[in-house]
Each structure stands twice: as structure tokens, then as C-alpha cells.
Amino acid sequence: MSFMNNVLQLESFDFEGYFRSVSPEDVRNSLQRDELNQRDLLNLLSLTAQDFLEEMAQKGRQVTRQYFGNIISLYAPLYISDHCSNLCTYCGFNAGVDFPRTKLSLEEIEREAAAIAATGIRHILILTGEAPAQTPMPYLKSAVKIMKKYFSSIALEIFPMDEEEYQVLCKAGADSLTVYQEVYDRDIYKEVHPRGRKADYEYRLMTPERGARAGFRALNIGALFGLGEPRKEAYMAALHAQYLEREFPDVEVSLSLPRMTKAKGIIEPKNILSDIDFVQFMLAWRLFMPRLGITISTRESAEFRDRLIHLGATRFSSGSKTGVGEYSLKDHDDATVQFEVTDDRSVDEVADMIRQSGYQPVFKDWEMV
């Protein structure tokens, strides 16, 4: 059994028809349950459920507080290379976009790490494009080892690997893995990943499972909203998270809702996710899986992020730079960024905002042993 079976089974399911059939009574019943099943999740993701958003929010906030406390964990992303051999039609780093690519040397990585650590951040997320030739295993391993000197938790958002390769990086000190399926709809997946390593849908889908087997203690998954039909994608992502939670009970599972924004050299987003849909999906996920981590990046604006604290979020990036070398090596104007950061507040400013909202910013929540 793997999650691929669930994907195949659901291909004959009439999502549109089901969502249309959901009545207010169905939503009310789902909201009253202590433990939600997959049908309840569909009900809460339906358009009908938007009339119950405030109730979902009240319940979602209570559930989040109960399980996570009045806490928001903080992390920062560190882009170490923007080389990429993939041709994802929606990504500004894709191989077809012409810009001077950068890969940090180990010395430069250390300078970036020191700059981030000085802000108080203790959880780091290392990112690369998918270019094993430019960022081979020894390079990645060295990068992880440098991070170990500065951070107490190291997450990776790099290209999918085999289980044995992940084992090497876990042993080096990485503890968490982020990998987005981008889009669960197989037809659209094929369309937006025309060639290259990433064209293999199933290999990518199995990546979190390989990571869990390799020893990562935390997995962060999600869909990139702006490609597939949003409600269906939100449902599949949550089902994937539940599958992982059941298959690997000792692994912490989180979901993210990255939203596509317009960028140079990429396709126009197809299904723009509105703020109201964003909030509804987060809340539906929260009620479906009370222990689920929900990660919010700086793709979202400061004003919007301030509100999300109360709506089920558990982890925020802060002080983020999304261009290679931007923390200590070059100015924003000289860097090519993967996406424009819309919340450009400093770590201190984000932490203050969290405190003012009645929550505690947590910088360190892991110990490497």
C-alpha cells in the first residue's frame, strides 16, 4: 500500500458533483463531530461551508490552542543554490528562465547561517533547485554539517532522493523534510512538468514516505495552489497528510498552502486561491487533523499573516530572504528570488507581532541528540 493507491482510487470520484451536493445541514453535522472523517473534510471544504466560516474559525482556534498551546514556532529559509534542471512551467527558477545562477560556496553558506542565527532563529530550512550535478551529495552533506553549528533543527527542501541518500543527510544532522507534490491532479502534473526528473509523478508522491523511512522526524507537504482545482487539491493534500500520520505514527506531519504569484518567465496561475478559500482550507485541515502542523511562509502579506495566527497556524517563517546569498552576501536588487517576500518584517518585528496577538514565539523547539 502506498498513497499512490489512494490517488488512483479517487480519480473516478466526482468531486465537483459532491461539493455541489453538500447542504448546510451536512456542514452543521460535520462541525458537531469530535473526530472528523474524510466525508466531513469534503463537507468543510465545500463552498457551502463558507457560510460557516466563523464557526469553523472558533472551533479551529480552540482545537489549535488545546493541542499546540498559545505558541507559534519560527523558522527561516536559506537558499543555497538556484541551479535547476527542471522545467516547471510555474516556477521562476526553471531551467528555461535565463538568469545568472548562483551556488553558495561552503564559506558563503557559513556566513549566511551566522547572519540568520544572529537574529535568534534556531530552526533552519535549506533550499536548492533540482540540480544534482551542481549540488551533489557531498555538497549537501557539508551544508548540513555547517548548519549544525548554528541551528538546533535542520529541515531540507531539496530535490527528491532515494531512501539511502536521505539516510546520509539524516545522519549528517538533518531532521525534517519538506516536499510539495505541487499538484495532485495527474493530468495537470504532466502538463506543468513536461520533461526532466520531476516528470515522474509517482516518484515525487512517494518522497515523504521514503523520507520517513530514512529517519526524518518531521514531514511538511502541500500543494501549490494556482495549478489544480483548489478544493480537490486541498482534499488530496489533507488525505496525504492523514495517510502519513497513520503510516508513520512517530513522525510529525505538517501542511503548507503555498499560493502561486505571478513571476517572470512562468505561466499565469490558473486557479487563484482567494484569501477566504485559503482560510477555509486551513480551518478544514485543522478540524480534520487536530495535531497537524500548519506552516505559513512569507509569500503571504504581513496583514494576512497577523490574522492567520488565530486561524490554526502553528509555524511561521520570518525575516525570510528567498534569493541565494541575500542574508549577508548581496542586496535584494542583485538577487534573483524564487518568489517575492510580501512580509518583509524582521524576525524581531514578527516575534513582537506574535506576542501582541497573545501568542508566544518559540525559536527553539528541538534538540539534536
Add this chain to the structure above:
Amino acid sequence: MSTRETENDTLYFGDVAFSSRLLTGTGKFASRDIIAPMLEASGSELITVALRRVDPDAKEKDILQYIPKSVRILPNTSGARTAEEAVRIARIAREAGCGNFIKIEVITDMKYLLPDNAGTLKATEILAKEGFIVLPYMMPDITVTKQLHDAGAAAIMPLGSPIGTNRGLEMKAMLKRIIEISKLPVVVDAGIGRPSQAAEAMEMGADAVLVNTAIATSHDPVMAGKAFALAVQAGRMARLAQMAEEKEYADASSPLTGFLRQ
């Protein structure tokens, strides 16, 4: 406790004496500034801290600096998935100046944060030999209760119900039996959501309770701390007074066997 009836009612973990039977926690508070006043109001003398949250190099104040010197720290091994990880975390905690107490948490289920009793037992054996005062968080199990005693634990901490659920004493039947047979103090940990549930655990004969979520996530953690302290005292006094237990069947005078005496 200050009341005359229970003046000498001391609780020991190892050779350390405690007069309060309410253990508290540091996680989940909206602000760490609430911890000290909560401790004062609750009278709690032992507070658990996850080592994963301790950061001696913190840019701002570290969590340990929010705990008054008069209160003992019970570092916990939250995040450990194996006995070996728990042992390493315990050693780091001692080196970080957290003292000799350790609460072992070996968790292998992230949905309900349920402990692995086998791993917990193994870690207890190792750490007790190294001189730690070991308080293991466990699934209520009779055999493991005895084994933890033999392994050198200073107490056992069976869960009342899964952490953070506020469901109270869902494991009541198992807890009762554990309280009957345990030669170690029994601290009911996890799941206690209301003072009445804390009182119930104490009436049942638990030696202490640990409450974190219910205090930390209440609107007024200071008042909630006080409420739990009073409930724990009330439950303890009821136990000492040997109050009659509630009966689940009628107590009419010999309706079934009276005829034998006629």
C-alpha cells in the same frame, strides 16, 4: 499544604520532599512571564520543561530564567522516540544545569503523544543507575509499573487520557489498580482538563497530578493554577479522611441474603 490535618503529609521523589502535590508545566503559555505568578498562585514546587525548548544561547531570555529559584525543574525528554535519545537528552539536561530530576518521555505516536513503555523502561534503567531521579511518563500497565520500580524509578506517571485532550481519567480502571499495587508514588499525568478531574484522581489515591495544558491555555492561568491547587488539596484531604466511596449498586439491607438469618 497549610491545613492542620495534612501538615505532615509529605511527598517524596527519591529523597527530595515536596509539600505540594501539583506538578505543572512550562509549555503552551501565551507568555512566559505568566509562569512565575502561576507558580506562586498554585504553590507548585516542581515544574516540567522540555529540554528541546531550552536554549542557553537564546537571543532573549531562556525559558529556564522564567522559573523562580525556589521551584525545582523537572526537565523532560520530549521529542525522544527511542530510549537512547531519551538518555542522551537527560544527560544534556543535567549538563545544562537542570539538576538530577528527569521526566522520561519516549513518544512513538505523534497523534496522541502516546508513550512507548518498553523504551521508557529501558531509559529508566540506564538513567536511575546514573543517579537521576527518574519520573517516567507511561501507559497505565501493571507489569510495567512493577518493572519501573525494580529499574529504580522514583515515581510513575501514568496518563489519565492523551495529552492535551482534557478528557480526564479515561484510564480510570487501570489507574485504580496501579494505585493499589504501586510501591512508588503515582503521578497522574496528561489529560486532566478540569480541577474536578484532578480532585477525582487524588480521591482515588493518586499521590500527585501534573497539569499543564488546562492551566496554560485558560484565560487566566494564574487563577487556574490556584483552582487546580485547591482541587488537589481537596482530593488529597478526602482521601486521607477515608471518605466513603460512591457505590454503583444499591445498598439496601440484605435483600438477597436476609432470609438466611430469619
